[in-house]
Amino acid sequence: MELKTLNYFLAVAREENMTRAAEQLHVTQPTLSKQLKALEEELGKKLFTRHSFSIQLTEEGILLRKRAEDLVKMADKITEEFHTLDDILGGDIYLGLAESYQIRHLAAVIRTMKTTYPALHYHITSGDTEQVTEKLDKGIIDFAVLAQEPDPARYHFLKFPEPDVWGLVMPAECPLAGKSAVTVDDLAGLPLFCSEQGWNHDIARWCGSRMDELQLEGSFRLSYNGSIFVREGLGYLLTFDHLIDTHPDSGLVFRPLNPKLETSIYLIWKKYQVFTPIAERMLEMVKERFTV
Known part of the structure; x- marks a missing residue:
């Protein structure tokens, strides 16, 4: 199963129309149809129900869409990480955040970093512990913020200076x-x-x-x-x-x-995680702020 094929599948799933998806991907409709048919044969499952003017995902297709989105995001993140290994001016940081007023400490660190690293880009998703740790475990994000004590066997963590x-x-x-x-x-x-x-x-x-x-x-x-x-x-x-x-x-x-x-808030990251230079720098600055 190739990433290109998964991208084809996701385009059709989004557009719910083979013609529009082919135009978006800049491929011919027969080429796209052939790729999707090969994907169904490889998985041994029907992924789409085809109607006159639209396409609808089957239950198996809905499951694949969720998995494919995660895989494509992970692949894109890996590519970005290697492109920025020698980039001391910036790079991308991915964060999954619980709702908390204490996020202001993290925002202050990012604000300071932007003055030194103008090419820094940060991407934020919000969610509860289950949602953000799932993304962290899959490697989709670099750091997560939890409103719950983390598992020390799985994660390194820092406690925010104040509770909520x-x-x-x-x-x-x-x-x-x-x-x-x-x-x-x-x-x-x-x-x-x-x-x-x-x-x-x-x-x-x-x-x-x-x-x-x-x-x-x-x-x-x-x-x-x-x-x-x-x-x-x-x-x-x-x-x-x-x-x-x-x-x-x-x-x-x-x-x-x-x-x-009161509830303590934690910044966590996976054990044995290898960071890009910009993510490593952010962690250093967070440690400095939290220990002041």
Whole structure:
């Protein structure tokens, strides 16, 4: 199975049309059809259902699309890494980030690097621990930021200088907004929004035996999306401080949990990982900032 063939497959999967995909790839339609047929024969599976004017992926095709996207990204990253081995002016860094106010420390390092390395390019994806560690393990990204203690057997890591503080985001007119902090008693019976990871780990640790008294209305990977539902009066959002705009004119307020709940944030990378010069330099600067 060649990367060129996978790129052909991904083009057809995106366009859902053989003619448009062939035009995009600058090949003839018969050539493209022949390549895809050979791919199906090699895998022993039907990848497309062909209709009069469109093409639809089969279940096997959907699976291959996910795997092919990862493989192509990895191949592109390897190529970029070798092209920049001797590039002291810049290069590419790939990061997978959890939602956290502490990301500001990483942003400050990148801002400083841009003055010295003008050809630096950074690529950021967001996600929870499962999403970003999957990309890290596959070699698609160089570093990940987790809101969860990493596995020391698999990763090297640095703890960010400060933890994130948990609290409740609610409408400003809500009765709970008059309190300086909220307790388990305050949350019991309320429709709550939270990330699945936070609910199963941090909030469960905070509540202990009273977890059954809390009602998860819905889960969100991005706190901003959860805040939209809060604005519509559908519930209350458990999240980190500083992630949601709660200025006086925002209509929302944040109140910390009592007792205080904090989550440490970690920058991680794979053990025995070989970095490009620009990624190595970033790690050095992060270490310097975190140890100040």
